[in-house]
Amino acid sequence: MALFRFFPLFLLCISSFLCFCFADDPFVFYDWEVSYITAAPLGVKQQVIAINSKFPGPIVNVTTNNNVVVNVLNSLDEDLLITWDGIQHRRNSWQDGVLGTNCPIPVDYNWTYQFQVKDQIGSFFYFPSLHFQRAAGGYGGIIINNRPIIPVPFGTPDGDFTILIGDWYTQNHTDLRKALDASKDLGMPDGVLINGKGPYRYNTTLVPDGIDFETFNVQPGKTYRIRVHNVGISTTLNFRIQNHNLLLVETEGSYTVQQNYTSLDIAVGQSYSFLVTMDQNASTDYYVVASARFVNESLWKRVTGVAILHYSNSKGKASGPLPDPPNDFYDKTFSMNQARSIRWNVSASGARPNPQGSFRYGSINVTDIYVLKNKPPVTIDGKRRTTLSGISYVNPSTPIRLADQYNVKGVYKLDFPNEPLTGAPRMSTSVINGTYRGFMEIILQNNHTTVQSYHMDGYAFFVVGMDFGEWTENSRGTYNKWDGIARSTIQVYPGAWTAILVSLDNVGVWNLRTENLDSWHLGQETYVRIVNPEANNKTELPIPDNALYCGELQSLQKPQQRHHKKNAASSITGGRWNLLYTLQMTLLSAFLIFH
Template sequence: MALLRSFAAFSFCISLLLGLCSAGDPFIFYDWDVSYITASPLGVKQQVIAINGQFPGPIVNVTTNNNVVVNVVNNLDESVLITWDGIQHRRNSWQDGVRGTNCPIPARWNWTYQFQVKDQIGSFFYFPSLNFQRAAGGYGGIIVNNRDIIPVPFGKPDGDITLHIGDWFNRNHTDMRNALDNGKDLGMPDGVLMNGKGPYRYNDTLVPVGIDYETIHVHPGRTYRFRVHNVGVSTSLNFRIQNHNMLLVETEGSYTVQQNYTNLDIHVGQSYSFLVTMDQNASSDYYIVASARFVNESLWTRVTGVAILQYSNSKGKASGPLPDPPNDFYDKTFSMNQARSIRWNVSAGAARPNPQGSFKYGQINVTDVYVLRNKPPVVINGKRRTTLNGISYSNAATPLRLADQYKVQGVYKLDFPTRPLVGPPRIETSVINGTFRGFMEVIFQNNDTTVQSYHMDGYAFFVVGMDFGEWTENSRGTYNKWDGVARSTTQVFPGAWTAILVSLDNVGFWNVRAENLDTWYLGQEVYVRVVNPEITNKTELPKPDNALYCGALEHLQKPQKLHSKSSASSIVAGRMLLFTLVLLYAATAIFQ
């Protein structure tokens, strides 16, 4: 009994130290120093954003139901927020890391995120969500593993490899931001990076000497899991591994019907998992390629990412032409059909023992319908802006969730239109009023000229249809109501639509945005407010004790001692000392 009382005291101490948590679920700690470093990914020295000196940042490797604690020290010269793309933050939009839910972490301050990857598995990534910072780096992979008791629908791979692919500019993100503020396009990227590195010199004319490239080391006969994330600014990329089939097994938290692809289009913000078996001879290394899609290849040839797949018994370097991309510049049907072929594996378990497909979304009555139409940029009040339904979103000085908590009036309006507005576009802080436990149908209609990706925080939604032309009520007849894949980011082709269904069971304010950084930065986003009319901590966790305050609530913010790079380690040491003291206290109590 004394042992049990001591253990209870220990658990209570830990709870006091760490805040709200789920009993029995482990805590995983990370300490991050976010700072600038100088790098030359494409041969030109520039300022990039690193985490603990790494670009890309460290991989967050956790298991379903783990409590994740990330202490962020901001050593940039501007505010920062880290968002966790695809992590659903069940009942906890306070940790979402976007401007509508969190005040930014000021320069030289630190802030600790704490959230649980509740009932979730899969491949995701994190990145800084403010001020176009993702264009300078600050991103990294997230792996959420199944618990051991949950079967995985494929054999355990011999290795796990994360690849961050994305278009890259040699300009600083601040210059790119200023260009957009001044009404200019970003123009063509300078290249495509793989894990923060430039292309292998496959062509002496296109690729200059001295560029560092990524090499993936493998062993013949073994099978590896490749987790590929498009973390770029705005370019859809075709991913392929020379002479190797890629067996698609998972995307953004859902196991998929297992299909082989020789190449796959990965749009901005999307994540995929492939199993790749090293079944080729080792006469030479092999190319890993990420090339721009739906662009004029004669102009964009140099904007190609190339890494090397090297067998342990390789006999020589890769040479010759790159494997061909799809030849469909004037016809995007191939890419759309490829996207339609990605289906949910309804017989596989996910984070829970029951098959993920047991959630029969096609039999649920829809309660709300929103048709979200985007158009090419327009000028509003003398500024070049992007819109959804004729509204260009403007971030309020006070985060929406904080405004609700403290009943601050006039921060936002619950008047976002269900259909495109008739009349001139306008800049507003307009929010969708979601129905708690409702079932929402959202149709993204892309009337722009480029592929757009759309992401929804806090949820996985079902991609049930996509086609060219204008969506109509009759389009529902083409919906996949059985095994449409559940994910958090979907592409919408130009002159086409994509339909999703989402169950609004997660209370909070949740960001719906274009993942293309330029269109997002210029206003193409909206928030969905989901409120439980019954006041209870069962559907939403309370505001964290370390919440930051800004805008109309700035007077509530207590001053924080400014930190430098050298003090980041002392923050970690101080927290670890406190944690050690609690452990020693508990151990003493147990063994007395």
């Protein structure tokens, strides 16, 4: 029986061993309740979407390779999905949070997202993907930090700010949605918010009194990392800080060649990281401005977003005119050249020790070519719709990835054309058939009158070219095949094209869409389906235990608990820690029996 004197030590060793095994990739847990609150960011009370009663929502702050577990309780009055813009979800489109892969979270039910930020760094954001809900909020920033062993290509900043900018309407998102469905334009926004707040009263005529504005408190001489995300509906915004240079260092998970800008155009859905040094005289505070681009400035002045940069030793409030935006309303060349100037820092490490430029994308042979053309809205079957290559996407009742898993036929068609349709536009659930380990060239041709930005879930693509006019085969001669930036969202100027290259190494069903919320709502999207012909868990994770079922698979839905915040649906964490707990209890029971 003397052997059992060592059981406690043995138990401790087993526990320590298991903890050590799981410690390499730690887990980060969040519990969210998504609900409506009343707020008045522009001085008019309205319904906004909050997370844990906060608008905007909390920042998800994690480190490369962390496992992220987010339990979402839907306390809205309509279905909900959260999507994680720019998070690549390696091998795991089940967690993407869009209708092509996930059934919605019903009202009063919760669902646990669980994914690993595998081999990623940088600045991203999340938002609700259904029912035009992003127009009411529900968004927040995502920070993925480098692991300590991976060098960052700049000194450690003295602080870190997340800044969410976006155009905003005082109408409820449900009213905006109804207007679009009734073939109406949304009209001019009512303002631009900065971190969910209205403008500082820089002009007593344009800005009413009593509006709450954002203030960024800084110390003189310090350098701060400022992460700016355009979470708005459809408006490209110019971001600038009065009298301060913006040193661009990262965009959507890629370190950039470091360049100074006095201001930068940020299209809908885009994210940038700047280093800003507080090197100015602190005689007054300074303006932080987000103003609409490519619009009639005389009409849009009241829409400008303004926050305050406040030095700790400031002598007074900011006053006087705002810093000027670029003066190029009739010529978008300046903005395009600025976008072209954003290049990949090929010598910096990303999430791995090897340089970003070790992946020589310019020497890979293209296997698939798609020209995706958008036009102004059209009428199809009496409805106002937007299109890609003449097809207006229709979401099926059964998500595509779920239909594949259960072999449900007729949900979608793998017939998306390589070239735009020449006939009448049509509505269809038409999907791109991607080749696993293929290398796809996508040309985004914008024949609309407004800037469109495009995003691809599950991937960072290489931006290799953009120019005005129609893309032709000869346009490839202008491609940047060495240090084109890798990112997940890119703008396409009116009457212009942008070319991207995508290495199709991430198995799943991935959304390719415009980030302009009005165009997206009306059908300007598709999906890229990428299947490994040799199915295994190494290239795609299995369907999660807590999967939701809808459409033709509704009968498979398991009962869920309402208002159950501590959901035990986390299959990975539950599996690992339940194993530890079970071993501990088994050994303890044996010890007590035989002692």
